Each structure stands twice: as structure tokens, then as C-alpha cells.
Amino acid sequence: MNARFQIAIHILTLLDHADGEVLSSDYMAGSLNTNPALVRKEISNLRNHGLIDSKEGKGGGYTLSLSADKITLDMIYRTVKTGPLLGSSKNQPNPACPIGRQIGGQIGKLYDEVDHEILTKLSTITLAEFSRNFD
Amino acid sequence: MNARFQIAIHILTLLDHADGEVLSSDYMAGSLNTNPALVRKEISNLRNHGLIDSKEGKGGGYTLSLSADKITLDMIYRTVKTGPLLGSSKNQPNPACPIGRQIGGQIGKLYDEVDHEILTKLSTITLAEFSRNFD
DNA sequence: TGTACTGTAATAATTTTAATTACAGATAAA
DNA sequence: TTTATCTGTAATTAAAATTATTACAGTACA
Structure with missing residues (x-):
């Protein structure tokens, strides 16, 4: 579960930095250094919890459902x-x-x-705040 | 680690209720519904952390090193x-x-x-308080 | 010296978790 | 309308972590 929480935060941080552009599972797998199916599996869960939107087909991929300052870390933790x-x-x-x-x-x-x-504790930290710590 | 924390608390609660009498690993294994070697292994760790005293040989067994109101749950958690x-x-x-x-x-x-x-959070709860909840 | 304990290592079994493969379904663009 | 690119998900395999068990040497008491 530890690893999954890290993966989930990683994915959401990437999406926040993408600033509305769709990202593919393949691209994210590159950053996570794992395979796309694992990424899609975790995303599937995050989508079921209303944090991520997806678009199928060519040119498809993922975006945040909510703005990053509306997502608190406890919301992410709960998904996992x-x-x-x-x-x-x-x-x-x-x-x-x-x-x-x-x-x-x-x-x-x-x-x-x-x-x-x-x-x-986790509810006091937003994804936006967390994500801001990256250069 | 979850299970080990439960085992550790269980052992310490038994010892608190024993009220100074030595308990054997065999007896405790009965309450834990597991085997004595596992109990001794966890106790070995608790003893290394200064929470339990042991006595070898016939009539030997275990007692608390400290009074239960001097043991806080974070101390137990740290051992595990x-x-x-x-x-x-x-x-x-x-x-x-x-x-x-x-x-x-x-x-x-x-x-x-x-x-x-x-x-x-765990440091605000003593073993004595925890142990008091049992009939 | 026999009995009843602890201490610990070694090993086996089990469970959990993570990774991979595979392929059907969807969408966009040529 | 066909091809390329992407998601969705199930099934399987692989790896790792955890838990349980066995075994036996060492210690102390009677």
C-alpha cells in the first residue's frame, strides 16, 4: 500500500505539472520507471474516486478532475x-x-x-502545495 | 509489522495483568494462539528495548521491566x-x-x-490505560 | 541429575504485493 | 473505412515480505 500511495501521488503530481494537457500512461510509466499497465491500473482506481478524468482512443490520456488546490492528500490516501x-x-x-x-x-x-x-494530518496538505515543492 | 505490534501489546497486556508474577512463553502462546518460539522472539525484541525482564531456567519466564503507567504506546510501537x-x-x-x-x-x-x-498520538496513551479496558 | 524453562538459528510455508503480458474497445486522423 | 494510437481490464507470473515451525543448546532450580 505504501508503494501504491507513492505511485498515486506521483501520478497526480505529474498531472498537476502538465497543467491541463493530457498525459498518456506510457509517458507516466517513463517517469515512474514502470510499465503502463500498472499506471493505468492505479489511475483506474483514482478515476473511480473522482480525482482523474480519462479520454480513450488516439490522442487520449489523463487529466486532473479537480484543481490541485481542491485535492488534499487524505483524499489520495483514501483511494489506496x-x-x-x-x-x-x-x-x-x-x-x-x-x-x-x-x-x-x-x-x-x-x-x-x-x-x-x-x-x-493529511487533510491539511493540498496536492498543489505538495506539487509546488518540485523545481 | 501490524501483526507484530498487536503481538507486542498483547504480551505486555498479559504481563501487566499478571501483576508481577512471571509468565512463560508457553502460557502466552496459549492466549495468542500461536507457538512459544514466536512469542519468545518478539519478547527478545521487547527486552532489547528495555520493556521486559526475563529469567531463564526452571520456573523462569517474563515480567515487565517498568510499571505499566511508565510505558507509553509509542515506546511499544518503536520496538516494532x-x-x-x-x-x-x-x-x-x-x-x-x-x-x-x-x-x-x-x-x-x-x-x-x-x-x-x-x-x-501514541505517546499520550499508557499501557496501564490500555490494559485497564479489559474486564 | 532430571525437569522446565529461555535463547536463537534455520528453515519452511504462506500470504501479499508487484510486475508483466495480452488483447479487446475506443477515438482520431488519413 | 482503415490504420495508428491510446485506454480498460483480466489473467498470469514473479518476487518479496511475513509468519509459522522445528530443533536444539544453554540455564536454573529442586
Whole structure:
């Protein structure tokens, strides 16, 4: 998931710098140093979350759906996130033990709190701000 | 790492509830529903970080090194943590691209900020408080 | 000296993640 | 209307990370 988050931000940063011009998955794969299908796969996800528009066919490619100062990093993070960042393990502690029985729930609560903290932090940073750090 | 954090907290919670009595890796493996060697391995790490004392030989086992209200969850998290929580991917973007060249550093900075946020949050919770939630 | 523990290395199994290939569908332009 | 260029997505393979297990030497108590 770490790698996917990086890929997603990378893609969106490229699109922001493209300034409205469409970019192809092939071009982006060059910058990411990976193959186009992987890029398209991640873009497919970003599009489902409303961050990217695509155009098929010759001369097609991708653009941002929203202006970069309307995209916060938590929005990007959410597209890539499955469960809580820290969890959740598939450990199956012993239900006959009081600690074992309750640990999952208690850890879950903790992870949710931490997750909320992360999302709040990421929501204070826009793609535009992030993207501005590049020469 | 997620699972290891859960295992570490689980172990420490058991020890807190044991109230000074030594617990064996075998007993804890019962609560964790896993095997003793795995428990000992994680404990070995916790001991290296000064959280657990061990006693070898017959009648041996484990106790907390510190009172549970002196152990904060960030201390536990640090024992299990290798790099930043979100990172760091081994992607190797294209250095010939301005974005590709700098993305690693920019992401790294971001991850460090997020990490700091998480540690700060975890430092506000003691093992004693966490442990108190169990019946 | 036997029993009950820890400590740790080595290895095997499993799961997860990432990368690749392949090809059908869409669009624009010649 | 055909060709070139691009997206969309499924299927597969490859690689990596994680977790689990086995095994056994070392230590301490009775």
C-alpha cells in the first residue's frame, strides 16, 4: 500500500505539472520507471474516486478532475487505503482467555484513533502545495 | 509489522495483568494462539528495548521491566517499527524526470511528518490505560 | 541429575504485493 | 473505412515480505 500511495501521488503530481494537457500512461510509466499497465491500473482506481478524468482512443490520456488546490492528500490516501493503516492483523487469539478475547476490539479502537489522526494530518496538505515543492 | 505490534501489546497486556508474577512463553502462546518460539522472539525484541525482564531456567519466564503507567504506546510501537509507517517503497523512479528525481525525497519528508504525528498520538496513551479496558 | 524453562538459528510455508503480458474497445486522423 | 494510437481490464507470473515451525543448546532450580 505504501508503494501504491507513492505511485498515486506521483501520478497526480505529474498531472498537476502538465497543467491541463493530457498525459498518456506510457509517458507516466517513463517517469515512474514502470510499465503502463500498472499506471493505468492505479489511475483506474483514482478515476473511480473522482480525482482523474480519462479520454480513450488516439490522442487520449489523463487529466486532473479537480484543481490541485481542491485535492488534499487524505483524499489520495483514501483511494489506496483498505483498512486502518496499522491493522488489521488476522491473528486469532484464544477466546478462552479474557485478554485474547478482547484484544482485537481494543486494538481496533486504537487503530481507528491513529487512523483518524493520520487522515487529519493529511487533510491539511493540498496536492498543489505538495506539487509546488518540485523545481 | 501490524501483526507484530498487536503481538507486542498483547504480551505486555498479559504481563501487566499478571501483576508481577512471571509468565512463560508457553502460557502466552496459549492466549495468542500461536507457538512459544514466536512469542519468545518478539519478547527478545521487547527486552532489547528495555520493556521486559526475563529469567531463564526452571520456573523462569517474563515480567515487565517498568510499571505499566511508565510505558507509553509509542515506546511499544518503536520496538516494532523499522522505517516510517507509510514508507518507504523501493520504487526507483526515472532520475531523468524532474518529478521522478525528487519524488522520493518529498514523499520521505511527508512520511516523516505523518510518523511524528502517530508517535505523538501514541505517546499520550499508557499501557496501564490500555490494559485497564479489559474486564 | 532430571525437569522446565529461555535463547536463537534455520528453515519452511504462506500470504501479499508487484510486475508483466495480452488483447479487446475506443477515438482520431488519413 | 482503415490504420495508428491510446485506454480498460483480466489473467498470469514473479518476487518479496511475513509468519509459522522445528530443533536444539544453554540455564536454573529442586
